[in-house]
Amino acid sequence: MRYVGGIDQVDVACRELLLVASSDRNTTCSLKNQRKKTEAEQSDKKRKAVSDQIEELKKKKARLQQDMRSLQASADTLLMKAETKHGIKYVTEANSLCHTVKEKAEEFKTVELQLDELLLQLQNN
Numbered sequence: 173m174r175y176v177g178g179i180d181q182v183d184v185a186c187r188e189l190l191l192v193a194s195s196d197r198n199t200t201c202s203l204k205n206q207r208k209k210t211e212a213e214q215s216d217k218k219r220k221a222v223s224d225q226i227e228e229l230k231k232k233k234a235r236l237q238q239d240m241r242s243l244q245a246s247a248d249t250l251l252m253k254a255e256t257k258h259g260i261k262y263v264t265e266a267n268s269l270c271h272t273v274k275e276k277a278e279e280f281k282t283v284e285l286q287l288d289e290l291l292l293q294l295q296n297n
């Protein structure tokens with residue numbers, strides 16, 4: 173600038189001004205696109221993590237349900253033995269299994285609540 177005598181002495185054509193403005197718009201647009209892409213990737217990662225948690229909870233729910241069924245069947249079998257053999261030992265074992273079934277049922281309800289919460293979260297995103 174000093175070489176030509178200041179900014180007032182520099183001849184700037186309309187074409188050059190348009191090129192500078194266009195370059196600025198391109199840079200801004202590129203940065204916006206990059207930001208949107210990054211946000212979309214983060215959103216996809218979050219959605220994937222929630223989906224993975226949902227799958228794990230579904231598996232846990234199915235496993236708990238199976239455990240409860242088998243424990244209840246065992247308790248019923250022990251109660252039948254108690255009736256036929258008149259043994260108190262079988263009754264206490266059956267009661268213990270029934271207590272375990274109740275604990276599993278509480279855990280099952282907790283898992284169901286967590287699953288519903290995550291499904292709602294996934295639906296809202």
